[in-house]
Amino acid sequence: MRGIGPLCGEGVIGMPHGAKVWQGGLGCEMSVWKYITQSRFWKSIYRNPYPRDRRTRAMVVLNSLALHLHPVRVPVRATRITYTWGLGGLATWTFVLLTLTGVFLMWYYIPTTEDAYWTIVKLETGVMFGSFLRNMHRWAAHAMVIAVILHMTRVFYTGAYKPPRDFNWVIGVSLLLVTLLLSFSGYLLPWDQLAYWAISVGMEMGGATPLIGKQVRMALLGGFEIGQQTLIRWYTLHVIFLPLSTILLMATHFWRVRKDGNISTPVYEDDDEEKRRAVERRRQARG
Amino acid sequence: MATDAQRSQATGQTDDLLRTVDEEELKPVHVWPRLVSVELIGALVMTLLLSIMAIFVRAPFYRMADPELTPNPSKAPWYFLGLQELLLHMHPALAGVIVPGAVLVLLGAIPYIDRSKKGTGIWFYSKKGVPITIFSAIYTTIWNLGLIFVDEWLPAGDSAGIAPWLKMHGFSDAFAEIFVPIVFMTFIPFSLWVIVRRRWQADIRECMIAMYTFFLASFFVLTIIGTAFRGEGMALVWPWEIPYPPHGKE
Incomplete structure (x- = not known):
């Protein structure tokens, strides 16, 4: 049995003093931590020890999917809130919060004109945290x-849009547009008065497109008026x-932030x- | 500990770029833990604030959609109320499609007009940056509010406004609803550009600051007017006169 669990002292299984692990004592708790962090499974996830020195602080950024978006080091100023x-x-x-709360809303929401409104009523009154998560989704959307x-x-x-960051600024402007469209497309889904009439104002605007106004309106509505086809289009979007x-x-x-x-x-x-x-410097150097 | 000011003296630079960034501030530090901790705290604070808001403030939810019952006023979400405000003052194709399209294209074009990399990473660029920003914001706000008021109250027979007034005096619809608004919408930023160039001898970046401030201030003014000062029939009213709930009486 020994050798399976390198725990407190000499190992926990079958060892009388191994019980100390659970009874307290900082040293022993640390050993539980050690047991976890030295296991093969843990090490397969985190390839380097807890970052405490220059090398491991670099490694943690390079070896993590989430953190490798960062460079290893940044100017002090980049860490300043101001x-x-x-x-x-x-x-x-x-956006992450919206995705999480959005998936939750999708469990209950049915995108049909008969059901949409009532699924939200049900969500608000009969589902644990339903109202909380819907509110959160709404406020996070405005926050975004x-x-x-x-x-x-x-x-x-x-002035952070200047070359070489010029094209990333363009991508940023596209992200602004997509953010607005995301928020606006979600606006219709509750199928209440606010949703319906906000979208109809939006459709009036889209329908005013010169030359192709009718086609734009048709594409956005999926028909001649706001209805089931509109709801499913905006839901899918x-x-x-x-x-x-x-x-x-x-x-x-x-x-691009990294590349630029x-x-x-x-x-x-x-x-x-x-x-x-x-x-000038070269000329001076020549003398 | 050489500050940027000292360094600029040493290199004999005479331009008036803001040199407020200390050399110390540019020394590299490890992302872990310095930046990661800031990001974590930011995410936690944001989540906490949104949770508190979600607990105490209910997301709007009115009665079921009813195509027969038009609310007065009917409004788009707040970030489009600036455009909806424009809709009151010009042809719908202009307000709903052409202006927002042009705004997006012009925003995207900023780095291709202001191509110098000089001034990157400096808040407000130069000593003129802040005064130009403040002036542009005030200039834009006065123009916006002035035009909104004139278009609301200029008497024109039975109705009121610039376009009806022009039409009453024999001008065509296209002139009143398309040409005149375009003239105003180009004249305001153009005049701002000229003023900033003459008054401050502004370079391209400083002119860009004026232009972006024009965009931002217009967005703010129009959004605030559209959100808080438009009541029944989209008439200009005080915020407490706007009917609530917005879909009419229950």
């Missing part, structure tokens, strides 16, 4: 729109197409000035 306000991260996090607009504003006023587009755009956005030199640091000269200075 530079980025964490807005891009918060927008991403609201606000976070995205503020993030864009932060990036603008810090809301739960599949737009989230997938967002994920794809976000992945590109984050990847990570978080922006101050640049005081444009290319011409830099070149001129370099030429």
Whole structure:
């Protein structure tokens, strides 16, 4: 039996003093921790020990799917709230919250004009945490729109859209559009008065497209008026197409952040000035 | 500990870029734990605030959709109320499609107009950045509010507004609803650009700051007016005069 569990002292199984593990004593609790973290299973997940020195702090970022979006090291300023306000991260996090609460809502929601409204009534009154999670989904959606607009504003006023980050700014503008569409497409789904009339205002606007107004209206409504076809179109956009587009755009956005030199640091000269200075330096060096 | 100011003196630079970023601030630190902890705290605070809000504030849910019962006013979600506000003042094709489309294209075009990388990573770029931002915000707000008020109250026979007034004086619909709004919407940013260039000798980046501020301030003003100051028949009213609940009487 020995050798299976390298636990407190000499191992727990069959050892009389092994009982100490559960009875307290810091040393022994630490050993439980050690038992877990030294198991083959744990090590197969986390390849390096808890990051405490330079090497392991680099390794933890490089070896983790979630963390490898970051570089290993960033300027102190990137960690300051007053530079980025964490807005891009918060927008991403609201998207995660929206996905989680959204899946929960999908368990109960039925996208038909007869059922949609009543499934939400049922969700609000008869489902544990139903009302809480629906509220959360709604407020997180508004929070995401606000976070995205503020993030864009932060990036603008810090000049962080400038080359080489120019194309990533364009992706960011697309993300703004997709965020607005995500929020707007979700607006119709409760099928209450607010939803119905907000969408009809939106359709009026879309229908005013020059030259192809009728076609646009038809495509958005799936018919001549808001009905079952409209609901299913907007539902599909809301739960599949737009989230997938967002994920794809976000992945590109984050990847480009890394490829374009990570978080922006101050640049005081444009290319011409830099070149001129370099030429000057070379001339001085020649004497 | 050389500050940027000292460094700029040493290199003999004379431009007026804001050099508020300390060299110390650019020293690299490990993402773990410095950045990861900040991100974790941010996510936790956000989750906590949203949870508290979800507990205490119910998401709006009115009675079932009824195509027969048009609420007055009928409004889009708040982030489109700026566009809905525009809809009151111009041709629907302009307000609903062309203006938002143009805004998106122009936003995307910003880095291709302002192509220099000078000023990256500096809040408000130069010493002129903040004054230009403040001036642009005030200038835009005054124009927006002025036009909204004139378009609301300019008497034109039975109705009121700039387009009805023009039509009353024999101008065509297209002139009143398309041409004139386009003139205003281009004149305001154009005049702002000219003022900023003359008054501050602004470079391209500073002009861009003026343009983005024009966009942002317009978005704010129109959204706030559309959300809180438009009541029955989309008439200009005080926020407490807007009928509630919005779908009419139960």
